[in-house]
Amino acid sequence: MKQNSDPEWFTGDFAIDLALVRNEIGHNSDVHFREFHIGGTDVCAAIIFVEGLTDRELIDKHIIKSLMMSFTGGAVSRDFITNRVLSIGEVAEEQALKSLVAKVLTGSTALLIDGLPNALVLGTTKEKSRQIEEPVSEATVRGPRLGFTETLCDNTALLRQHGENASLSFMKLQVGQRTKKELVIAYIKDIADPDLVEEVKKRIQNIKADDVPESGYVEQLIEDNYLSPFTQVQNTERPDRVFSALMDGRVAILLDGTPFALIVPVTFSMMLHSPEDYYERWLPSYLFRLLRYLAAAISLFGPSLYISFVSFHQGLIPTKLALSIMGTRDGVPFPAIIEALIMEVTIEILREAGLRLPKQIGPTIGIVGGLVIGEAAVQAGIVSPIMVIVVALTAISSFAIPQYSAGISLRLLRFPAMFSAAVFGLYGVVLFALFLCSHLVKLKSFGVPYVSPIIPDRLTNWTDFMIRMPLKKIKRRMKPISANGSTRKK
Amino acid sequence: MLAMSGSSKDRITNLQAAVILVNYILAAGILTLPRTSVEKVKTPDVWITVIIGGLITMIAGVIIVKLSQRYPEKTFYQYSGEIVGKWIGGLLSILIIAYFFTISAYEVRTMAEVTGFFLLEGTPTWAIIMPFMWIGLYLIIGGITPLARLFEMIFPVTIIIFLLVAFLSLGIFEFNNLRPVLGLGVIPVLKGIKTTALAFLGTEVMLLLVAFMKRPEKAVKVVLIGVTVPMVFYVITVVMVIGALSIDGVTTRTWPTLELMRGFEIPGLIFERFESFLLVIWIMQIFTTFTITYYAAALGLSQLLKKDIQPFIYALLPVIYVIAMIPKNINDLFHMGDMVGNVALLLFAVLPLILLLISRLKKGGKA
Numbered sequence: 001m002k003q004n005s006d007p008e009w010f011t012g013d014f015a016i017d018l019a020l021v022r023n024e025i026g027h028n029s030d031v032h033f034r035e036f037h038i039g040g041t042d043v044c045a046a047i048i049f050v051e052g053l054t055d056r057e058l059i060d061k062h063i064i065k066s067l068m069m070s071f072t073g074g075a076v077s078r079d080f081i082t083n084r085v086l087s088i089g090e091v092a093e094e095q096a097l098k099s100l101v102a103k104v105l106t107g108s109t110a111l112l113i114d115g116l117p118n119a120l121v122l123g124t125t126k127e128k129s130r131q132i133e134e135p136v137s138e139a140t141v142r143g144p145r146l147g148f149t150e151t152l153c154d155n156t157a158l159l160r161q162h163g164e165n166a167s168l169s170f171m172k173l174q175v176g177q178r179t180k181k182e183l184v185i186a187y188i189k190d191i192a193d194p195d196l197v198e199e200v201k202k203r204i205q206n207i208k209a210d211d212v213p214e215s216g217y218v219e220q221l222i223e224d225n226y227l228s229p230f231t232q233v234q235n236t237e238r239p240d241r242v243f244s245a246l247m248d249g250r251v252a253i254l255l256d257g258t259p260f261a262l263i264v265p266v267t268f269s270m271m272l273h274s275p276e277d278y279y280e281r282w283l284p285s286y287l288f289r290l291l292r293y294l295a296a297a298i299s300l301f302g303p304s305l306y307i308s309f310v311s312f313h314q315g316l317i318p319t320k321l322a323l324s325i326m327g328t329r330d331g332v333p334f335p336a337i338i339e340a341l342i343m344e345v346t347i348e349i350l351r352e353a354g355l356r357l358p359k360q361i362g363p364t365i366g367i368v369g370g371l372v373i374g375e376a377a378v379q380a381g382i383v384s385p386i387m388v389i390v391v392a393l394t395a396i397s398s399f400a401i402p403q404y405s406a407g408i409s410l411r412l413l414r415f416p417a418m419f420s421a422a423v424f425g426l427y428g429v430v431l432f433a434l435f436l437c438s439h440l441v442k443l444k445s446f447g448v449p450y451v452s453p454i455i456p457d458r459l460t461n462w463t464d465f466m467i468r469m470p471l472k473k474i475k476r477r478m479k480p481i482s483a484n485g486s487t488r489k490k
Numbered sequence: 491m492l493a494m495s496g497s498s499k500d501r502i503t504n505l506q507a508a509v510i511l512v513n514y515i516l517a518a519g520i521l522t523l524p525r526t527s528v529e530k531v532k533t534p535d536v537w538i539t540v541i542i543g544g545l546i547t548m549i550a551g552v553i554i555v556k557l558s559q560r561y562p563e564k565t566f567y568q569y570s571g572e573i574v575g576k577w578i579g580g581l582l583s584i585l586i587i588a589y590f591f592t593i594s595a596y597e598v599r600t601m602a603e604v605t606g607f608f609l610l611e612g613t614p615t616w617a618i619i620m621p622f623m624w625i626g627l628y629l630i631i632g633g634i635t636p637l638a639r640l641f642e643m644i645f646p647v648t649i650i651i652f653l654l655v656a657f658l659s660l661g662i663f664e665f666n667n668l669r670p671v672l673g674l675g676v677i678p679v680l681k682g683i684k685t686t687a688l689a690f691l692g693t694e695v696m697l698l699l700v701a702f703m704k705r706p707e708k709a710v711k712v713v714l715i716g717v718t719v720p721m722v723f724y725v726i727t728v729v730m731v732i733g734a735l736s737i738d739g740v741t742t743r744t745w746p747t748l749e750l751m752r753g754f755e756i757p758g759l760i761f762e763r764f765e766s767f768l769l770v771i772w773i774m775q776i777f778t779t780f781t782i783t784y785y786a787a788a789l790g791l792s793q794l795l796k797k798d799i800q801p802f803i804y805a806l807l808p809v810i811y812v813i814a815m816i817p818k819n820i821n822d823l824f825h826m827g828d829m830v831g832n833v834a835l836l837l838f839a840v841l842p843l844i845l846l847l848i849s850r851l852k853k854g855g856k857a
Contacts, residue, residue: 313609316766424621426766427609430773431621438629441639449639 008097014044014114021048021110024101031104036064039071044114053107055126062087063109063122078116086111090123102180127151132158135237135259137404142279147237152182152256158239159186159246167191168246173204175218175255179211183218186242186252193249199446200251200264215255215262222264224444229412231405232445234263234270241275265446271406272296282470289468292400299398299410303340304421304429306390310336312425328384337422339383343391344414346373351395501704504712506638510699511716513641513778515692516648516723518600518827520772523689523724524731524746531682534668534737536728538679543686544721550839551693551713557846558700559709566697567793573849582841583794586697589837590787591806593691593830594780595813596823598622601776603820608748608769619814626777627807630785631800634702637785641778648771655751655764656726662754663733688831689724690717692779694838698786744820784810 010017018033025031025048035046047063066085082091094100094110095118104110107125132154135147148155156170167189174180183204187197203222212218215235223232236242237259242252245263253262272292277285310329314322332339350369354362373392377383394414401407413436420428443450502510527536561569566586571579602618610618630637672679693713700706731746734753743749751765788806792799817823 313766316763318763424613424618425609426770427605427618427773430770431625434774434777435625435628437640437643438625438632438636441629441636441643442632451639451643 009095010097010100010117010119012115012117014046014112017112017119018046020097021101021112024097025104034064036068038067038076038113039069041071041076043076046112047109048104048112049109049124050104050107053105053126053128054109054124058088058124058126059109063111063124076113076115078118078120081113081116082120086120086122088122088124092121092123093118094121095119127153129154138236138238138241138402140238140274140276140279143275144238144240146239148239148254148259148261150257150259152184152254155239155254155259155261156184156186159243159252162239162243171197171201173201175204175207175209176212177208177210181212182256183212184254186246186254188246188249191247191249192251196249196265196446197251200253204253212255214258215253215260218253218255219262224446228439228443229409230268230440230443230450231271231403231409232264232266232443232450234266234403235260235405236263237261238275244275244278265444265448266450267445267448267452268406268440268450269452271403272401274402277468278471282468286468292402295397295400296410299394299401299407300414301417301429301433302390302394302397303344303414304417304432305426306387307336307340307418308421308425308429311422316426325384325386328386331381332384333381334383335422336387337418339387340391340418343373343377343383343387344394344418346377347391347395348411500633500635500702502634502638502699502702504703504705504708506642507699507703507709508712508716508719509641509645510638510778510782511692511695511712512719513645513648513775514695514782515690515717515720516775517597517692517779518776519689519724520727520775521604521745521747522824523686524728524735524740525743527682527685527689527728528732528737528740530685531678532737533672533674533678534670534732535672535679536682536686536732536737537668537725538672539682540686540689540724540728541721542679543683543688544690544717544724546683546687546839547690547693548714548717550842551696551717552710553846554693554696554838554842555700555709555713557842557849558697559706560846560849562706563701565701565789565793567790568701570845573845573852580794583790585833586694586837587787587790587794589694589830589833590783590790591810592813592826593834594783594787595810595816596827596830597776597780597783598810599814599817599823600827601773601780602814603823604745604748604769605773607745608765616815619811622777622780623807623811626781626784627803630781630788630803633799634785637781640781644771644774644778648775651767651771652723652726655768656730658764659730659734659750659754662750663730664736665733667733667736668729684835686724688834690720691831691834691838692720693717694834695782695786697842698789 010020018035022033026033028050030051031048032051033046033048035044037043038045045067047059049059063086066087067081071085078093090108094103100110100119100121103121109122109124111120111122113120129149129151132149133147134145138147146158148158159168165188169187169189171185171187173183173185175183185197185200185204200222204218207218207221209217209221219231219233219235220226225232234245242261242263246252250263250265253264255262272289274288274292277289280288309317310325314326317325329336334342346369350365350373354365354369357365374388378385378388398407398411398414401410417429417432420432422428424431440451441449523540524536527539531539558564558566558569561572567583570582573579574582598619599615601622602615605618606613606615629640693716696709696713699712700709703709703712727747731750732740734750735743735746740746748765748768751768752763754764784803784806788799788802791802791806817826
């Protein structure tokens with residue numbers, strides 16, 4: 001045998017091979033070695049498996065029992081053992097020590113038999129997975145109650161289960177240089193732009209990280225512009241959302257160990273869409289979508305507009321309103337910007353605190369915080385009641401955005417908008433808007449401009465943008481994304 | 491794949507070209523045109539003058555397009571040398587570059603004057619101008635495509651707000667202020683043509699834009715649409731302003747359109763006064779005009795000297811700033827505007843026609 005001298009390869013000699021494996025992983029307390037004799041013969045054999053990762057019942061009944069009890073004569077040959085003795089679905093041969101060890105550590109069982117040149121690897125993995133539950137971060141009133149789990153194969157299965165589609169393709173890759181993790185790129189073969197799939201693959205293969213614990217790592221390592229405040233990759237826990245994205249020619253990335261799938265490319269308007277938009281009838285969906293655009297605008301510009309009108313242009317608001325605002329601000333010792341900052345920061349702290357608390361205490365914080373903000377601060381004369389309204393409205397608006405990460409971006413950008421308004425008033429708000437737009441038009445997500453259908457250069461692109469036309473009218477996929485921009489229904 | 495790997499030349503769709511043209515044309519004129527034109531015409535027939543001015547601009551624009559179409563994928567800076575020789579061509583290009591950055595400075599300064607007057611009393615001009623210019627710089631570093639896309643975003647907002655505001659001012663509209671039509675004959679109407687035609691300045695950008703278009707053969711249509719939209723805007727503006735303020739009222743006000751907005755209040759709505767809306771879209775319109783002229787000037791320098799555009803973008807910024815700060819007051823500024831306008835008339839109404847004729851005679855370009 002040619003690899004005789006190489007310690008990385010099996011020799012075929014039972015004692016040496018076993019020692020080789022023991023040497024490699026024998027020091028681990030959870031690795032079990034079980035040596036025995038096959039059937040009535042004197043042939044030595046050993047199985048090696050990791051406790052907890054493997055299905056003990058399977059090992060006991062279908063490997064050990066078969067080999068020890070059901071072995072009814074015949075020569076101990078590889079073919080005989082695999083074809084007649086082992087009643088197990090997945091059997092493979094392995095020559096190299098390293099890959100054998102890798103497989104054992106992910107839940108397979110290794111079988112070494114004296115006289116056989118190679119080790120056998122038996123699929124005995126028992127997935128540690130939880131029940132499929134409704135996604136917590138993206139609740140909907142109507143729609144499937146399924147959410148992804150931490151197990152990759154469950155997630156791909158959920159996508160397959162969505163419906164029979166022979167074109168649904170999964171490309172498996174490994175990420176992480178020290179800790180290898182499985183990652184699947186999902187796309188619909190005859191819809192997705194092959195260049196896009198290739199680009200996604202290339203960027204993922206370029207990831208240089210020891211370990212990729214969550215898809216957020218992948219997201220940050222493949223995005224186009226890491227300086228931008230906007231997320232350029234969409235994440236979701238919902239299989240139906242992923243599937244409809246795939247049907248639009250986009251590409252999904254599923255990582256083992258996290259329920260959050262990534263979708264690329266993404267445009268700004270997608271951040272304001274919810275899968276429910278398509279499940280409800282078009283008229284309410286259309287109005288809700290408009291409402292979300294409004295909410296996005298408020299959460300971005302609400303406080304800054306208030307600041308600019310109160311501090312600079314009282315003349316531009318109705319006289320009565322101006323008077324009543326001035327009246328309530330009477331006695332507030334701070335300029336509007338400081339007042340707004342106090343309230344905004346308080347609300348952000350409350351939100352952050354509420355996030356970390358156990359579910360039972362969360363509402364308490366809400367009540368206490370609400371009281372403190374709403375009543376006490378006003379009565380103490382620190383802020384004016386109108387400011388409370390503005391800040392509360394802004395905070396609620398930012399939570400109305402279906403994509404959590406997009407909501408964060410807008411909340412973040414609210415602060416520079418406020419400073420800009422404090423310096424230049426309405427002009428400052430306009431400047432900030434122009435700056436933001438200048439940034440947005442330059443931003444791209446996987447080659448697709450971030451603010452894609454702006455004006456109806458193709459009317460068809462508008463059937464599903466700010467407005468959501470009746471489903472019967474949405475016939476085309478969005479042009480910039482799908483290369484094969486064929487009609488949705490054939 | 492997608493534009494990211496290829497370093498191919500930026501391209502814009504014909505619609506984007508039309509939007510750029512509209513955004514470029516619409517600028518300071520919205521606020522001042524009623525006054526400047528009424529001062530010349532002195533009758534309520536200004537709207538006819540505006541239409542004639544628009545038609546003339548269309549003709550000039552078509553000539554410019556015809557000229558540019560003879561040299562596909564080339565901007566004026568690149569093909570002018572082919573027509574009249576390297577030296578004269580270079581000189582013309584420099585003139586046009588100077589025109590572009592001067593008008594850019596003019597727009598910025600006008601914006602600063604209006605903003606300082608209506609929104610930020612007491613704020614120094616430099617403080618208003620500088621952040622505005624930085625944002626423009628940030629935008630055009632990205633090239634023509636982001637520019638076109640930003641214009642696409644601003645365009646619908648402008649239309650919606652403008653029509654809304656115009657519609658709301660119907661309340662103080664007096665039809666009698668617009669009569670009689672042609673009461674003093676055609677002569678007064680013709681007197682204002684130069685003024686109104688200058689309000690449509692902007693078609694000169696087609697000298698460069700045709701080279702960027704995906705389908706340059708449709709450029710004539712782009713010009714027609716690109717001039718018609720501002721024409722409708724201007725006609726609505728002068729009709730509404732004169733209708734509300736009468737021709738005597740218009741001439742006494744520096745910014746009649748904004749005065750119109752201040753002139754009415756609609757109780758019950760959250761905003762009783764609407765000049766802030768108009769100012770917001772107007773500042774955006776000035777931004778578009780500023781950026782496209784800024785870009786046109788930088789592009790000219792880079793193509794003339796055959797160097798990368800980036801250093802020119804940075805180098806032009808202080809130049810534009812200094813020019814913008816030259817006028818001492820608003821009268822100086824309007825004087826500067828008139829001067830630039832006269833140069834423009836010569837450069838873009840007369841010159842392209844001459845060049846087109848020469849080009850045809852020499853059988854240069856693409857037949």
